[in-house]
Amino acid sequence: MSDAADFLYPFIEGDERDVGSLLVDLGRSAEGKVAASAELRRTALDNSAEIIERAASAMTDRFLMGGRLFVFGNGGSSTDAASLASLFVRPPWGQPLPARNLVDDSAVLTALGNDVGFELVFSRQLIAHSSALDIAVGLSTSGNSRNLLQCFAEATGRGLLTIGLAGYSGGEMAASPHVQHCLVVDADSVHRIQETQAALGFDLWQAVQKRLANQGQSA
Amino acid sequence: MMARVGRRTVRSMAADFGESVAVAALSLSRRFADGATLWCVAPEWSEHARHVAVEFVHPVVMGKRALPAVSVDSADPVAGLRPLVRPGDVVLAISTAACAATAALLLRARAWGATTIWMGVGEVPSTVDRDSGADHVIWAGDGPETDSPALHDGRLVLMYHVLWELTHVCFEHPGLLTADQACDEETCITCSDEGRLGEVIDNDERGMAHVRTARGVELVDTTIIADVSPGDLVLIHAGTAIAEVR
Numbered sequence A: 001m002s003d004a005a006d007f008l009y010p011f012i013e014g015d016e017r018d019v020g021s022l023l024v025d026l027g028r029s030a031e032g033k034v035a036a037s038a039e040l041r042r043t044a045l046d047n048s049a050e051i052i053e054r055a056a057s058a059m060t061d062r063f064l065m066g067g068r069l070f071v072f073g074n075g076g077s078s079t080d081a082a083s084l085a086s087l088f089v090r091p092p093w094g095q096p097l098p099a100r101n102l103v104d105d106s107a108v109l110t111a112l113g114n115d116v117g118f119e120l121v122f123s124r125q126l127i128a129h130s131s132a133l134d135i136a137v138g139l140s141t142s143g144n145s146r147n148l149l150q151c152f153a154e155a156t157g158r159g160l161l162t163i164g165l166a167g168y169s170g171g172e173m174a175a176s177p178h179v180q181h182c183l184v185v186d187a188d189s190v191h192r193i194q195e196t197q198a199a200l201g202f203d204l205w206q207a208v209q210k211r212l213a214n215q216g217q218s219a
Numbered sequence B: 001m002m003a004r005v006g007r008r009t010v011r012s013m014a015a016d017f018g019e020s021v022a023v024a025a026l027s028l029s030r031r032f033a034d035g036a037t038l039w040c041v042a043p044e045w046s047e048h049a050r051h052v053a054v055e056f057v058h059p060v061v062m063g064k065r066a067l068p069a070v071s072v073d074s075a076d077p078v079a080g081l082r083p084l085v086r087p088g089d090v091v092l093a094i095s096t097a098a099c100a101a102t103a104a105l106l107l108r109a110r111a112w113g114a115t116t117i118w119m120g121v122g123e124v125p126s127t128v129d130r131d132s133g134a135d136h137v138i139w140a141g142d143g144p145e146t147d148s149p150a151l152h153d154g155r156l157v158l159m160y161h162v163l164w165e166l167t168h169v170c171f172e173h174p175g176l177l178t179a180d181q182a183c184d185e186e187t188c189i190t191c192s193d194e195g196r197l198g199e200v201i202d203n204d205e206r207g208m209a210h211v212r213t214a215r216g217v218e219l220v221d222t223t224i225i226a227d228v229s230p231g232d233l234v235l236i237h238a239g240t241a242i243a244e245v246r
Helices: A019-064 A076-089 A106-115 A123-129 A146-157 A171-175 A190-218 B017-033 B046-057 B077-081 B100-111 B127-133 B155-170
Strands: A069-073 A099-101 A135-139 A161-166 A181-184 B038-041 B069-071 B090-095 B115-120 B136-139 B196-203 B208-213 B216-221 B233-237 B240-245
Touching: A019 A135, A019 A161, A019 A181, A019 A190, A019 B017, A019 B155, A069 A076, A069 A123, A069 A146, A076 A099, A076 A135, A076 A190, A076 B046, A106 A123, A123 A146, A135 A146, A135 A190, A146 A161, A146 A171, A161 A171, A161 A190, A171 A181, A181 A190, A190 B155, B017 B038, B017 B090, B017 B115, B017 B136, B017 B155, B038 B046, B038 B077, B038 B100, B046 B069, B046 B090, B046 B155, B077 B100, B090 B100, B100 B115, B100 B127, B100 B196, B100 B233, B115 B155, B196 B216, B208 B233, B216 B233, B216 B240
Parallel strands: A069 A099, A069 A135, A135 A161, A161 A181, B038 B069, B038 B090, B090 B115, B115 B136
Antiparallel strands: B196 B208, B196 B233, B208 B216, B233 B240
């Protein structure tokens, strides 16, 4: 294309050659995302402070009675759940605590998915493993994952403490009677929600560790 | 209930994050455009490698193309990836600066002809490790804190999310994805007088060895360096192994 209208469509034939200006744009874009992520994490930590204190208090009571933590999520949220579980099991400081990610075993996950359906892959594991002292923490960006909602319902029926992390406006998790403590990241970018859920999970873990440390001092 | 005074503070990223992730994203998008697979490894926290792979394979943003990324969860990533990586692929390692498995993998990945990206938290790699370790180094920049807060507070996830986001921005600029790929890095081993890195496949008593390099398998004279064994890394210049790399 080489006519007078070229300036309107500078890259229409893929003949863009200015790498320098793209790199400048990319760098600015990265900085903008870093700033947006930091602002969302700051806001969510502010807004969630009271729920985190309540949830951490209830979790600490259960850990002290011998309860264990089960975490679960789908896709990227399943890996964020794995990070949360390992934070409890192999902590950078404080007490190691029993936690498991229900996505870790692909044999169990595919057996359940194949035989009873993906909606039940987490709830069926709770039936096998959980006791009434335990804790269920599910991570979802939409708040609408069927297998999480199913798992929260099963957990509630079995007496577990239930904590949900959701994004957007919280979806069905925020309205569910089976999610006792729901931390909602009020945003519409899956990426920024996941980053913020990691920060909230870290805050929740720190709050539990502080309570355990205080218990140790007063005992 | 404890009342909080003022707003919470959150940590930021290293000052050079934007620049380093931008350059890495452009390089990654060019390799993808040329048919590369992205191999993801995180020896200390395998879930982060899985998170990167799922971002690329199953994008959360509607309309973004699915790209071939694979997480490899192996106690020995060099052995796990050796048969899989092809010249032109990209290896992304997520780790601390002290991770021996990552250091071994990044060096070999270069011998195999892969572009390497090293993303991490905690103490920043030394200048020597940065230069020899990877084509692209992207670090959170907390400094030498032993508990690596960026690992837990969402910033490590942010780092690879931004890499994914910028890679897809690059796909909106097709004219910039077809640049001379062998020469778009700051240093270009192929065009310089430096030795090229290779991994010994087998050798014989006559001082010749088959060596795997970015160009494929080459028959190389090894008489001027001491004994070499399969798996050793060597520098090759003009058909001759001139040094062993440890």
